Amino acid sequence: MSPQQYCQQKTRESGSSFTLSFMFLPKEKRDAMTALYAFCREVDDVVDECTDYQIAQTKLAWWKQEVHRLFHETPQHPVTQALQPVVKRFNLQETHFIEIIDGMQMDTQYNRYADFEQLALYCYRVASVVGLLSAQIFGYSHPATLEYAHDLGMAFQLTNIIRDVGEDARRGRIYIPLDELERAGITEEQLLNSKPSEQMQALLLKQIERAELFYDKALNQLPKADIKPQLPGLIMAAIYRALLQEIKPEPNLVLTHKIMLPPFRKLKLAVSAWFKYRK
Incomplete structure (x- = not known):
């Protein structure tokens, strides 16, 4: 399974109304939004699925490190691998991805x-x-x-x-x-x-x-x-x-x-x- 296929599967499984709007986008932007949405689902799932505060914090800290790898090194996760060309093509900011994770950390706190x-x-x-x-x-x-x-x-x-x-x-x-x-x-x-x-x-x-x-x-x-x-x-x-x-x-x-x-x-x-x- 390619990184983009992983993101597509993650997005389909969410069943969110947001994905309905993606169908009106050209393929390049549709793929970019799918990868962004998959990232949001991944970090949100940490909060939803981890009842242990320390485990949730550890996983979210890992995602912050992964965002750093996305922008400065080589990302490890399929979602961030799919995002790598997206952040370059659309000039997305690293701080915004960190802020999303900060929001998820608020949910654990x-x-x-x-x-x-x-x-x-x-x-x-x-x-x-x-x-x-x-x-x-x-x-x-x-x-x-x-x-x-x-x-x-x-x-x-x-x-x-x-x-x-x-x-x-x-x-x-x-x-x-x-x-x-x-x-x-x-x-x-x-x-x-x-x-x-x-x-x-x-x-x-x-x-x-x-x-x-x-x-x-x-x-x-x-x-x-x-x-x-x-x-x-x-x-x-x-x-x-x-x-x-x-x-x-x-x-x-x-x-x-x-x-x-x-x-x-x-x-x-x-x-x-x-x-x-x-x-």
Whole structure:
């Protein structure tokens, strides 16, 4: 199996909606995004699969060394081997890959976030940085496109947090800022026990409102000249925003259910966005 085939397999196994947008890219960029996404899956799997803190830290430290080898020596892992021509071709920065790993390390260190400032740093590292790397692969001509990519990454991660509130609670994790829980009159125990209430619904609606503001901010910043090259991100925005709209009427459902869009609807949204932004 070649490094690129390994990345393709890793990406297929994830079942993520993000990979749907790759089909609209030319082969060189599609392969680059597949390798980048496979890297994100590898380091994220360390957190998901390692219950021992020291083992997780050791594995993430290895990945930092592997990123150094990617940029300065000879990488050992199939994913970084696939990334080697990508980082050169698209002038990707080593610091961004390190920041992604730093975000994963936060997941091993914290299962609570005191306020949105702390949560925003986590979202930046695990999502906005990926958005910045993706924007470089897609191509852009205006610096404002990087601001768009940053804010769109924030919106995506906040959407994931809202969708996964119940699932994360069952793993003992809370990504809603604790000061916002307190102001809403909700205890950690109530959230961890997935206890629905009017207060919980109001709190979740506020989280949805924040995510929607980041979508609006991102889309308003994207220069017209860069709409076509950034089409994959716009496709994902259409799908993820539709997911938020699905959650919004009954937000308490995320406490007990993982709300998802059917594959056909996601494909329909992707095609619709493609036609909308190709004009």
